[in-house]
Amino acid sequence: xxxxxxxxxxxxxxxxxxxxxxxxxxxxxxxxxxxxxxxxxxxxxxxxxxxxxxxxxxxxxxxxxxxxxxxxxxxxxxxxxxxxxxxxxxxxxxxxxxxxxxxxxxxxxxxxxxxxxxxxxxxxxxxxxxxxxxxxxxxxxxxxxxxxxxxxxxxxxxxxxxxxxxxxxxxxxxxxxxxxxxxxxxxxxxxxxxxxxxxxxxxxxxxxxxxxxxxxxxxxxxxxxxxxxxxxxxxxxxxxxxxxxxxxxxxxxxxxxxxxxxxxxxxxxxxxxxxxxxxxxxxxxxxxxxxxxxxxxxxxxxxxxxxxxxxxxxxxxxxxxxxxxxxxxxxxxxxxxxxxxxxxxxxxxxxxxxxxxxxxxxxxxxxxxxxxxxxxxxxxxxxxxxxxxxxxxxxxxxxxxxxxxxxxxxxxxxxxxxxxxxxxxxxxxxxxxxxxxxxxxxxxxxxxxxxxxxxxxxxxxxxxx
Ligand SMILES: [Zn+2]
Numbered sequence: 001x002x003x004x005x006x007x008x009x010x011x012x013x014x015x016x017x018x019x020x021x022x023x024x025x026x027x028x029x030x031x032x033x034x035x036x037x038x039x040x041x042x043x044x045x046x047x048x049x050x051x052x053x054x055x056x057x058x059x060x061x062x063x064x065x066x067x068x069x070x071x072x073x074x075x076x077x078x079x080x081x082x083x084x085x086x087x088x089x090x091x092x093x094x095x096x097x098x099x100x101x102x103x104x105x106x107x108x109x110x111x112x113x114x115x116x117x118x119x120x121x122x123x124x125x126x127x128x129x130x131x132x133x134x135x136x137x138x139x140x141x142x143x144x145x146x147x148x149x150x151x152x153x154x155x156x157x158x159x160x161x162x163x164x165x166x167x168x169x170x171x172x173x174x175x176x177x178x179x180x181x182x183x184x185x186x187x188x189x190x191x192x193x194x195x196x197x198x199x200x201x202x203x204x205x206x207x208x209x210x211x212x213x214x215x216x217x218x219x220x221x222x223x224x225x226x227x228x229x230x231x232x233x234x235x236x237x238x239x240x241x242x243x244x245x246x247x248x249x250x251x252x253x254x255x256x257x258x259x260x261x262x263x264x265x266x267x268x269x270x271x272x273x274x275x276x277x278x279x280x281x282x283x284x285x286x287x288x289x290x291x292x293x294x295x296x297x298x299x300x301x302x303x304x305x306x307x308x309x310x311x312x313x314x315x316x317x318x319x320x321x322x323x324x325x326x327x328x329x330x331x332x333x334x335x336x337x338x339x340x341x342x343x344x345x346x347x348x349x350x351x352x353x354x355x356x357x358x359x360x361x362x363x364x365x366x367x368x369x370x371x372x373x374x375x376x377x378x379x380x381x382x383x384x385x386x387x388x389x390x391x392x393x394x395x396x397x398x399x400x401x402x403x404x405x406x407x408x409x410x411x412x413x414x415x416x417x418x419x420x421x422x423x424x425x426x427x428x429x430x431x432x433x434x435x436x437x438x439x440x441x442x443x444x445x446x447x448x449x450x451x452x453x454x455x456x457x458x459x460x461x462x463x464x465x
Pocket of ligand 1 (some may be wrong): 181259
């Protein structure tokens with residue numbers, strides 16, 4: 001079980017009268033994550049993830065892993081350092097390289113601290129003994145750090161110089177089978193973003209520096225987004241203004257249904273899918289043996305999800321100025337339990353109930369999902385304030401009302417919802433309902449309310465705009 005008293009949780013304490021020098025533009029998520037001690041700034045544009053937030057990152061890893069594996073993905077790890085020679089072969093060092101981190105080893109050989117791994121993974125396959133058409137399609141993915149020397153790194157984890165990415169690379173025998181792979185992976189992405197229950201927009205995108213023929217972007221809508229998206233409320237069309245014809249981008253008429261229902265929103269790009277074709281396999285000589293045992297270029301696709309960016313921008317979209325709100329599957333803990341204050345007159349009887357609850361809740365949702373705020377030197381009010389700011393889905397308080405003779409009640413706070421006063425069994429029912437909803441989501445099913453009598457827990461409903 002997790003005890004708040006033992007948790008490393010370096011909240012930012014700003015002394016009164018301190019003059020805060022604002023050097024960086026702050027977003028809501030960054031402000032809350034920093035003030036609450038969930039994320040610390042390292043150097044300009046790099047971040048240190050503290051234990052509470054790391055739990056959420058780990059949950060996102062698991063969710064991504066399960067969806068990648070459902071799409072036939074196999075997990076690998078590639079080195080962060082990629083020889084720059086490979087990037088010369090694909091022509092990607094000819095453009096603007098100001099965002100690349102480059103280092104040399106003691107012999108003078110130059111490497112990129114990889115901003116992406118198309119060259120590395122393709123070169124790996126090119127140096128593998130002949131691959132047979134029978135082994136294809138091949139879908140290889142990894143989750144790890146990527147590096148980009150952003151001119152304007154800002155909004156914390158949303159646009160950092162070092163960030164976590166999931167990158168999947170797929171290899172097929174033909175454009176036709178690669179398109180099938182594209183639809184399989186797209187389905188996995190759609191499922192993942194629905195599981196996160198944050199409204200998202202999927203748009204056709206420019207292929208840009210990656211090259212290729214087919215591409216989509218997934219966006220969260222937020223005023224701090226750096227892309228302009230056009231959405232039609234009539235037919236559901238959505239596009240990135242960057243790739244649309246300038247007359248379309250400037251018009252209010254939908255290019256799809258011609259209604260005048262086109263509006264602009266700002267989007268944060270959280271994932272991207274590309275059909276690459278032979279752009280990398282040709283120059284790097286990555287081939288397979290076809291049915292006539294002749295070498296033929298592999299047809300590739302690449303598929304990224306910005307792990308730290310998904311987390312930060314989900315919080316950006318869901319949270320209020322004062323309180324974090326998490327996607328159900330990413331909340332660091334499901335339940336926070338707050339017991340009586342040390343020395344209060346209800347301490348002894350209330351602690352008996354507290355201990356009983358610790359056991360029951362642990363059995364229902366798993367001990368790892370329970371945070372026991374055992375900082376008994378603090379008042380209930382102070383601990384409840386922390387719990388609300390941290391945005392635990394459920395916070396249960398064992399206070400004076402829990403030990404009164406007549407109709408004893410626990411106080412239960414739902415993140416983003418009202419305070420409720422419930423009998424012990426009803427509080428436990430809510431914990432069980434929360435766990436059931438999480439299970440539904442993990443299986444990729446829509447959350448239904450099973451018990452019509454049960455108070456409503458679910459606040460946000462994920463959908464594709
Ligand atoms: Zn339309």
